Amino acid sequence: MGDIRRRGAVALGITGLVAPLTIALGAAPAQAASCTTQAGPYQKQVEKFLGRPVDGKQSTADCKAIKAFQTKHGISPNIGYAGSVTWGVMDLMTKQKAVGTHPNRDGKCPTNKGRIACVNLTLQLSWIQDGDRLVYGPVPVRTGRDGYETRTGLKKIYWRDKNHVSSIYNVPMPYSQFFDGGQAFHSVNLSMWNPPGSHGCTNMTPKDAKKYWSLLKKGDDVFVYGRKPGT
CATH class of the missing domain: 2.40.440.10 (L,D-transpeptidase catalytic domain-like)
Incomplete structure (x- = not known):
């Protein structure tokens, strides 16, 4: 034994x-705030996944929803930025469900x-x-x-x-x-x-x-x- x-x-x-995808985070804004005001490169896709209005623009409600998702799944930094890691996790979830x-x-x-x-x-x-x-x-x-x-x-x-x-x-x-x-x-x-x-x-x-x-x-x-x- x-x-x-x-x-x-x-x-x-x-x-x-840290989870299933090791996709590069990409250039997240250098912002120490708890919630970023900047739209990410996957803003529309993330908005759609979360059932948010799909306009490609970051709102306070968008950021809170994205941040909550990131916090739940250990995605860092969890500042509500719609980057490639966040979208990669969502895309994987969609494929798994299918x-x-x-x-x-x-x-x-x-x-x-x-x-x-x-x-x-x-x-x-x-x-x-x-x-x-x-x-x-x-x-x-x-x-x-x-x-x-x-x-x-x-x-x-x-x-x-x-x-x-x-x-x-x-x-x-x-x-x-x-x-x-x-x-x-x-x-x-x-x-x-x-x-x-x-x-x-x-x-x-x-x-x-x-x-x-x-x-x-x-x-x-x-x-x-x-x-x-x-x-």
Whole structure:
């Protein structure tokens, strides 16, 4: 177990305080105010996503709505500026929603393995299927940031630790299920859209991590494919 524990601590995708997209922030205005008066390059798109009047002009109400979204998902600086990171998160959310209940529509996750956990890095989604039957999900996940990418390919869960704590970062990693050299499914108390991502693990909400724990077991297959935007 000592060996496994050391391996499990090497590339843990723990909580880097930041989510799914590592798109460059762009030139945000150098303004220390709590809410910027400047319109961003994605002003209209952000206004539309938030259900605001779409005029491309920054209003006090626009800024408050954008700032609230940024604060909720850990986007920094949270000054209400409609920049590329904010729009990138919103665009990803829209694409995830469009998947509906057919996450394996493209057939890329194997259907000949029985029960398998699938991870689509491109859409930052995961689900469990049995053959071509959807068992659970899809759910949003938070995978490795640039330089700490979650590795692709067919893997197997080789170690499970319900109360794991990283020996490197001293960070709790509840419901850890390791599937590749220290990379694991585990829960975090962060938004799944908190940029720029993990240190390699597949982060999940506590609810989803608990469900994965109950549905999967040691030896089950995991298939990771695609490429996370910004990596």
